[in-house]
Amino acid sequence: MDKKSCLYLFYALRPKHWIKNGFVFIPLIFGRKLFTYPDNMRVVFAAFIFCLASSSVYLLNDALDLSADKAHPVKRLRPLASGHITWAQSAVTFTVLGFCSAVLAFRVDPVFGGIVTAYLFMNILYSRYLKKIALIDVACVALFFLLRIIAGTIVAQVKFSHWMIFMIVFLAMFLAFIKRRQDIRFVTDNTQESETSQPKYSLHFIDWIVAVLTSSIVLVYMMYTIDSRTVHEFGNKRLIFTIPFVYYGIFRYLYLMNKKDYGGDPTFIVFKDRATLLNILLWGMVCIVLIYFY
Numbered sequence: 001m002d003k004k005s006c007l008y009l010f011y012a013l014r015p016k017h018w019i020k021n022g023f024v025f026i027p028l029i030f031g032r033k034l035f036t037y038p039d040n041m042r043v044v045f046a047a048f049i050f051c052l053a054s055s056s057v058y059l060l061n062d063a064l065d066l067s068a069d070k071a072h073p074v075k076r077l078r079p080l081a082s083g084h085i086t087w088a089q090s091a092v093t094f095t096v097l098g099f100c101s102a103v104l105a106f107r108v109d110p111v112f113g114g115i116v117t118a119y120l121f122m123n124i125l126y127s128r129y130l131k132k133i134a135l136i137d138v139a140c141v142a143l144f145f146l147l148r149i150i151a152g153t154i155v156a157q158v159k160f161s162h163w164m165i166f167m168i169v170f171l172a173m174f175l176a177f178i179k180r181r182q183d184i185r186f187v188t189d190n191t192q193e194s195e196t197s198q199p200k201y202s203l204h205f206i207d208w209i210v211a212v213l214t215s216s217i218v219l220v221y222m223m224y225t226i227d228s229r230t231v232h233e234f235g236n237k238r239l240i241f242t243i244p245f246v247y248y249g250i251f252r253y254l255y256l257m258n259k260k261d262y263g264g265d266p267t268f269i270v271f272k273d274r275a276t277l278l279n280i281l282l283w284g285m286v287c288i289v290l291i292y293f294y
Helices: 003-012 015-030 039-064 066-070 087-108 110-128 136-156 162-185 192-196 203-226 228-234 238-258 266-272 274-292
Strands: none
Touching (some): 015 136, 015 162, 015 266, 039 066, 039 087, 039 136, 238 274
8 A cells, every 4th residue: 555545544534533532531521530640541542542443433434335425525525435545445444443442442441342342333333224214313423422421431430420421412412413404405416325325304303403402502511510519529619600611612503504604514613613612622721720720
């Protein structure tokens, strides 16, 4: 394999999407172990393992959707669909990354190994069958983020608030439905195959669901900040000062979808929109200050 093929194979791993594995760090931060060694290093290694597992899943998804991606106006530019890498190269890399991620995960912790194995197995089912079933596809996306949270909790050895778990699930469903909404808007006449592989949603239905999830995310986060257990663990109620960041993040995302016509990919938006990136960084910094220095 020449250097150019290796570069395209690296692109096929979708390294920009590794930012999603940052959810593994949330239990570490809110469990007050960000500066506790070796728990923090274990979580860093766990995030690396999830990067391997998620890249393996992306390769599998591209291989299964190859014919549909070739007919899609945007996805046809992906390395496999454009012919810059071969199906065999993708299959071998998928197998190696999946196997290595599972083995490394079991070396870290047996329960964590089971979580990564479940993540890989569920993604195979999702890519092959479940993403074609309305509502189940969104539930799977939420499950994948939930597995990251559970993994972070196990590896960091902390107890995690049920309110935060609910918020992560609602947030994942929110992002997934927004993505489905944008997919519907960008469907063209030459993407008949990809249409049949997608659940049949209407824009009206998705808008109602998004409205419910928007209020649910903010409400659950507010409940978390004032929960008696949260106040007891952190020794103050100052996390309520982080609520405006959550409001702004949700509203900014909706604004970008409706007015700026962004594609619904949260990874793209984080790197493209400076206001969103700055809001996330400020939220994280304020949370750390309030949790660890008050």
